[in-house]
Amino acid sequence: MKYAIYCALVLLGFLGVSTLGGINEYVFFAGFVILQFVILATAWNILGGYAGYVNFGVPAFIAVGAYTAVVLFKSMSAPLLVQILGGGILAGALGLGVGLLTLKLRGIFFSIATVAVVFILETVVNNWRYVGGATGLQLTRPQDLWFFDSYARMLFFVMAVLAVLSVTIARYIQDSFLGRGLRAVRDSEEAAECSGVPTLKIKLIACTISGALMGIAGAPMPMYLSYIEPTSTFNLSYSISALGMPIIGGTSHWIGPVIGALLLATLQQIVTVTISNELNVLVVGVLLVLFVVIAPDGILGLIKKWKQSSK
């Protein structure tokens, strides 16, 4: 109940900001990206953090979301929410499919298989004329702004709603049987099976939900940029960020990826604006190395340690 009130307050806050006059449009542009990373990190953590299965195929799921949106928009001028829903459903289906094929693999083999999915899908899109192939596709945004002053403001608010939704789902999973089962899988899959946990089934559920949320994060991208092309959509740096943010924030609790994403994505935006675009991936890399060495349980782990030592 308390959580629901917090969520409502957060959303009201976002609604207030996005309808407020006198704010530079770039804030919404950058805010969209930060919120997108909150979703990606949260989604990644459902499989990677809770169950310990490291998914390197994040861009594949983002791209399925984005290209589904493009197809829906181009073929039937589907409104934004339909694009997002469609993107989520197809990315979820990809999660289920990839899961069925790969979740019997453990550890590094699973991770490698997920990278392969990125390359396969990128090749498909590169050769698919309808969505622009390798050169990309220009899209004209509809002039449907609801009650917002600009498209960027509207997308910013939509992304905020999706982020709150994702975090709520992750939180629910953590506290449910599913979360308990996934933790058992991470600690010992054999012991989990022998404790009655249907390991393959719950891994598939986690992979599907995780994939669907990544698709949802990717679906508004074509409208955000009014453009789509495969090289940036299938960029593997998404994987690094989506994995780095939860690890830096802490993978054991739903709030970890949120903290990691807010912190890192904001830092990345600042670095992009003030220094250079190239440097922003480096920021994640350096912080990731530092955290893995100094604080392997992330910021949450540091807070826990600090609390224990101050007792």
Place this chain on the structure above:
Amino acid sequence: METILEVNNVIKQFGGFTALSEVNLHVLKGERLGLIGPNGSGKTTLINCISGAYTDYQGSIRFDGGDITLLKAHERTKRGIARSFQIPRPFSSMTVMENLLVPFAFVGGKDGPEQQKEAMSILDGMGLAEKAFVQSNQLSQVELRKMELARAMAAKPKLLISDEAMAGLSGTEVDEVLEILFDLNKLGITIIMIEHIMQAVMKFSQRVVCLDAGKIICEGTPETIVKNPEVQRAYLGD
């Protein structure tokens, strides 16, 4: 007496290597069975087939009146087969209590206050009550062994397979674990004990089965087994 477990002509191969060749084993309800054999004789492979860790074997296994040959491990756990592991596999990110709540949640379908109480009484019976809220990676070796048995008990088994639960323990610790197993058996739980510590097997078992090179070479009371020339040859050579 009624048979609870029937292993019929089970063959398990790893590539070209035959780990089990046509093993037949019947276990009675409430029995205390000792399973012995030299290293590599197929003891753990056999219980992996029984518990469902392997399902790609030939032959059939029946448990408590139903065919479980094709069932996955978690389904067999729900039917009433629980096991401990030779090398303990705790859920190390969880407390001892949370470890027990996993089977409560997934076998019984509930993990509320009532189940916590029940888990506490299981832990109490094993002398682990005061460790209930300790992170399981902080436990000593003997505590880990006991927790494995406690977690197996939380699945409310009819058959408990103890895979070398006493390996690496001191004399008094072995007696502690042995006592726990005797207590569980008194509750009506059938127990298969795999063990290298002979005094423990001899003291515990009503019947002993000896495996060698994937075959059951003999079975009988503990007294007859130790005198059996084939067992002596399997362990000591010609």
